Amino acid sequence: MQANSNDVSQSTTLQYVHWFRHSAPYINAHRNKTFVIMFDGEAVQHENFQHIIHDIALLNSLGIRLILVHGARQQINQNLKSSGLSTPFHQHRRITTRESLGCVMNAVGSVRLQIEALLSMGLANSPMYGARIDVVSGNFITAKPYGIRDGIDFQLTGEVRSVDTDAIQKHLQQHNIVMLGPVGYSTTGEVFNLPAEEVATKTAISLKADKLIFLGKQHGLLNAQGQLQREITPQGLDQYISQSQDTNSELAQQLRSAQNASLKGVHRVHLISYTYDGALLEELFTRDGSGTMVTDAHYEDVRMANIQDVGGLINLLRPLEEEGILVYRSRERLETEIEQFAVIERDGMILACAALYPIPAQEHELRSAEIACVAVHPSYRKSNRGSQILHYLEGKARSMGIQQLFVLTTRTAHWFLEHGFETANVDDLPNARQALYNYQRNSLVFKKRI
Incomplete structure (x- = not known):
C-alpha cells in the first residue's frame, strides 16, 4: 500500500518539531559559551565542508563564541609536490626547511581565504542568507622553535609559546569568529609551522574554553564490540592512542591533544566526523550526540x-x-x-x-x-x-x-x-x-x- 504524501510530510514535520523542542535546553546551555573547533586541510577539501560552514554560521547566530582552527597538511603536500620539494617527518612533525616555508605560507593563506569566502556566502536560497559574519585572524599565536630533538634540527617547525587570550576575547565579545591557522610568529619576526592540533589545544586551555571539538575522518571511537564509544575519560584514551600510533598518526595526534586538553581543564572534548552531514549539530544539540566525548567531569570522584x-x-x-x-x-x-x-x-x-x-x-x-x-x-x-x-x-x-x-x-x-x-x-x-x-x-x- 502506497503511503500518502501528506502523511509522510506530516511525519517529517513532527520529527522536526520534536527535535527542535528537545534541542532548546542545549541552545540555552550553549549561549555565550566558548567553543574551539579544529579541522584539517583534508576536511576543507571534502564535499561536506560547505555544510559544516553552514552549521558553524548557525552556531554563531545562536550566540556561541567560536574559534576556528584549520590545518593545511594536504595543501602543503600539494604545494611541495608542485615545487619539486619534500620535507621529512619525525615524531609526526614536519621538518620545515627555509626553502619549503613559502609552500607552507601559501597553503595556509589559501585555506584561510577559502574558509573566509565560504563564511561570506549570502545567497537568498542558501542557509547563509541574511547572516552577517565577521571573521578575524591575526598574530594571536606566539611561537618558538621546536629545536633539535633526537639530534634532528626541526628548523622552522615550532611549538606554541603563548596565546593572546585578551585580544581573542575582545573579538569574541564583539560576536566575531576568530580563525587561527597552523602558524605562529616569534618575537624576532619569524614564521613557524605548527601542528594545528597543538594550536587548537593550547588555545582551548588558555581560554578555558567550554568545548574543544575535533573534526576528523572517524565517527568517534569504537569499543571492543565495534560500537560507538559515546563517552570516555582522558585516561581511557591511552589504549586508543597506542592502537592508532602506527596505523593513523593523525588520529593519534588528535587523541593526544584531546587527552591533554581534558586533563588541563577543558571539561568537554568532542571527536566527530567531518564526512557526516549534520555531525556538529547532532553532537551539540542531542542527548546521544554523533561521536565521542572525552570528559573527566562525570568521573572525577x-x-x-x-x-x-x-x-x-x-x-x-x-x-x-x-x-x-x-x-x-x-x-x-x-x-x-x-x-x-x-x-x-x-x-x-x-x-x-x-x-x-x-x-x-x-x-x-x-x-x-x-x-x-x-x-x-x-x-x-x-x-x-x-x-x-x-x-x-x-x-x-x-x-x-x-x-x-x-x-x-x-x-x-x-x-x-x-x-x-x-x-x-x-x-x-x-x-x-x-x-x-x-x-x-x-x-x-x-x-x-x-
Whole structure:
C-alpha cells in the first residue's frame, strides 16, 4: 500500500518539531559559551565542508563564541609536490626547511581565504542568507622553535609559546569568529609551522574554553564490540592512542591533544566526523550526540565499590530504607552484590551510590540492565552527585553492550524523567525481571535506550 504524501510530510514535520523542542535546553546551555573547533586541510577539501560552514554560521547566530582552527597538511603536500620539494617527518612533525616555508605560507593563506569566502556566502536560497559574519585572524599565536630533538634540527617547525587570550576575547565579545591557522610568529619576526592540533589545544586551555571539538575522518571511537564509544575519560584514551600510533598518526595526534586538553581543564572534548552531514549539530544539540566525548567531569570522584565500602553504604542507605524510599538490603546482601555498586567517596565518606544489575535476556529481548539503589547523602543532594553516578553507570552499561536501562521507583520519578528516562509498564520489563516485580510495593517503571 502506497503511503500518502501528506502523511509522510506530516511525519517529517513532527520529527522536526520534536527535535527542535528537545534541542532548546542545549541552545540555552550553549549561549555565550566558548567553543574551539579544529579541522584539517583534508576536511576543507571534502564535499561536506560547505555544510559544516553552514552549521558553524548557525552556531554563531545562536550566540556561541567560536574559534576556528584549520590545518593545511594536504595543501602543503600539494604545494611541495608542485615545487619539486619534500620535507621529512619525525615524531609526526614536519621538518620545515627555509626553502619549503613559502609552500607552507601559501597553503595556509589559501585555506584561510577559502574558509573566509565560504563564511561570506549570502545567497537568498542558501542557509547563509541574511547572516552577517565577521571573521578575524591575526598574530594571536606566539611561537618558538621546536629545536633539535633526537639530534634532528626541526628548523622552522615550532611549538606554541603563548596565546593572546585578551585580544581573542575582545573579538569574541564583539560576536566575531576568530580563525587561527597552523602558524605562529616569534618575537624576532619569524614564521613557524605548527601542528594545528597543538594550536587548537593550547588555545582551548588558555581560554578555558567550554568545548574543544575535533573534526576528523572517524565517527568517534569504537569499543571492543565495534560500537560507538559515546563517552570516555582522558585516561581511557591511552589504549586508543597506542592502537592508532602506527596505523593513523593523525588520529593519534588528535587523541593526544584531546587527552591533554581534558586533563588541563577543558571539561568537554568532542571527536566527530567531518564526512557526516549534520555531525556538529547532532553532537551539540542531542542527548546521544554523533561521536565521542572525552570528559573527566562525570568521573572525577566515581569508582566501583569494594568490600571496604559496605559500612559506608549501610550508613547512607539505612535512613532511605526506613522511609520506604529504597528496598532494604542486609549487610550480607550488600557484601554479595558489592561489585554491582558504584560510589562517590570523599575523605573516607560515601557521598553517593548506585547499582547496575544486568538482567538475563531471552533470545528476542534487548540486552537490558536495572539501575537501582540510587542514593545521595543529604548534605550533597543539591549538588550533581546523583547525575554523576548515573552517567558513570550508563557509560559502564554501554561498555558491557547493554542496550536499554530500567528503573523502578516510588518517590523519584521526576528525577529520572529529567535524566532521559521514559515512562514504561511492568509488561515492558524483560521476563526475568517481571517475575521478580513486587506488586505490593507498586513501583513505577521507567526505561531508557542507550
